[in-house]
Amino acid sequence: MSSLLSAERAAFHRQLIESGVLSLDSTDIPSNADGSQRTSVLLARGIMERIPFEHAAAARLQGQTSGKQFESAVTAFLGKTLSLLQPIRPADWIVENVGGSRGHYHLSSYVPYRHLDELALAVKENEALRTVLGNSYNISPDVLILRSPISDSKINEFARVVDDEVARRTPIRSTNQEHPIVHAVVSCKWTLRSDRAQNARSEALGLLRNRKGRAPHISVVTGEPTPSRIASLALGTGDIDTIYHFALPELIDAVNESENDEAFSMLATLVDGERLRDIADLPLDLVA
Numbered sequence: 130m131s132s133l134l135s136a137e138r139a140a141f142h143r144q145l146i147e148s149g150v151l152s153l154d155s156t157d158i159p160s161n162a163d164g165s166q167r168t169s170v171l172l173a174r175g176i177m178e179r180i181p182f183e184h185a186a187a188a189r190l191q192g193q194t195s196g197k198q199f200e201s202a203v204t205a206f207l208g209k210t211l212s213l214l215q216p217i218r219p220a221d222w223i224v225e226n227v228g229g230s231r232g233h234y235h236l237s238s239y240v241p242y243r244h245l246d247e248l249a250l251a252v253k254e255n256e257a258l259r260t261v262l263g264n265s266y267n268i269s270p271d272v273l274i275l276r277s278p279i280s281d282s283k284i285n286e287f288a289r290v291v292d293d294e295v296a297r298r299t300p301i302r303s304t305n306q307e308h309p310i311v312h313a314v315v316s317c318k319w320t321l322r323s324d325r326a327q328n329a330r331s332e333a334l335g336l337l338r339n340r341k342g343r344a345p346h347i348s349v350v351t352g353e354p355t356p357s358r359i360a361s362l363a364l365g366t367g368d369i370d371t372i373y374h375f376a377l378p379e380l381i382d383a384v385n386e387s388e389n390d391e392a393f394s395m396l397a398t399l400v401d402g403e404r405l406r407d408i409a410d411l412p413l414d415l416v417a
Contacts (some may be wrong), residue, residue: 132204132392134210134301134358134409134411134412135212137206137209137213138206138211138408138409139181139388140206140209140224141202141203141205141206141368141375141408142180142375142376143182144201144202144205145198145199145202145352145375146180146182146207147199148202148267149195149198149199150195150199150202150319150352151177151180151352153177157174157319158170158173159173159174159176159354160195161176161319161320161352161353161354162174162354163320163355168355168357168387168389169354169355171378171383171387172354172384172387172391172392173197174383174385175354175355175379175380175382175383175384175387176376176379176380176383178383179376179378179379179382179383180376182378194320194369196228196246196319197318198319199317199319199350199352200226200228200271200272201226202382203226203271203315203317203350204224204225204226204272204346205409206295206408206412207224207265207274207315207411207412208222208224209271210297210412211224211274211411211412211415211416212414214412214416217416217417218342218416219414220276220277220312220416221276221277221353222275222276222312223273223274223275223276223277223309224272224273224274224275225272225275226271226272227270227272227273228236228269228270228271228272228317228366235270235273236268236273236311237271238309239273239275239308239309239310239311240300240306240307240308240309240311240342241310241311241340241341241342241343242268242311242339242340242341243308243341244337246270249379257342265393268332268333268335268336268339269332270315270316270336271313271314271315271316271317272314272315272316272317272327273311273313273314274311274312274313274314274315274345274346274415275309275310275311275312275350275379276309276310276312277303277309277310278300278301278302278306278307278308278309278310279301279302279303279306280303280304281302281303281304283359284302292384294381300307300342310341311345312345312346313345313346313347313348313415314332314336314345314346314347314348315348315349315350315411316329316333316347316348316350316378317349317351318331318349318350318351318352318353318356318362319351319352319353320351320352320353321351321353321355321358321359321361321362322358326361326362327357329349329362329369330362330368330369333347333368333369334368337368346370346414346415347368347369347370348369348370348371348372348373348414348415349362349369349371349372349373350373350374350375350408350411350412351372351373351375352374352375352376352382353374354380355392356384356392356395356396356399357392357395359374359405360395360398360399361373363399363404363405364398364399364404367417370414371403371406372399372404372405372406373405373407373408373410373411374405374406374407374408375408376407376408377405377406377407377408380396381396381400384396
């Protein structure tokens with residue numbers, strides 16, 4: 130019998146197929162492949178052959194549509210899997226897909242980014258500030274993983290850990306503040322081109338620079354089949370924690386079968402260098 134995490138991973142793939150995010154067109158080119166690049170098509174086909182669902186030929190979704198559907202699938206997967214991991218890290222987890230509403234400063238509703246609304250207003254009213262700061266504070270995440278503050282009764286369940294005189298500034302106590310805390314930010318990139326990789330890096334740096342408190346986990350989930358393009362985002366440290374592939378074991382098998390030495394070497398560098406993991410690793414990493 131398969132594990133619950135394996136079942137949720139399979140359900141995640143099924144949702145991608147049923148929503149049309151992962152599909153084959155009439156010429157057998159997968160929707161995550163760059164049709165002009167032979168290696169991309171070959172590896173994307175190799176992945177699809179290893180995902181055990183039937184694929185009907187379909188027109189490729191428009192970029193924004195596939196992106197939104199991919200975000201929805203990642204959100205659903207994380208919501209279901211985090212609920213399974215309460216024994217590892219008990220918490221009142223909230224998983225929000227906010228990528229479809231870029232016009233609102235969602236982060237400003239949560240700790241440690243509550244100050245961003247005030248900053249946006251100040252920049253709007255002050256041309257000098259606008260010249261200096263530009264829109265560097267404007268961060269538009271795809272998926273947020275939040276945790277609610279904890280009541281004193283819960284903290285003191287087994288012993289009187291806190292009282293009214295100590296720890297009056299920490300946001301984890303609901304006595305101190307009631308806003309959810311940003312635990313992690315997940316960027317969803319169905320495919321990776323140079324501009325998308327740069328956007329993900331810029332967002333990660335914005336999250337780090339504009340926080341007032343602990344940095345959240347910062348991760349990227351992608352369906353990109355080409356190791357060299359994944360490397361454009363995964364190589365290096367200091368901004369993004371880890372890149373997660375929607376089907377890493379399937380990609381590894383496809384690369385091995387392709388006998389493409391360059392792709393094999395690059396993928397080995399990413400995996401062995403702990404820069405690339407599978408989507409199933411993500412929920413466990415988030416509660417580690």
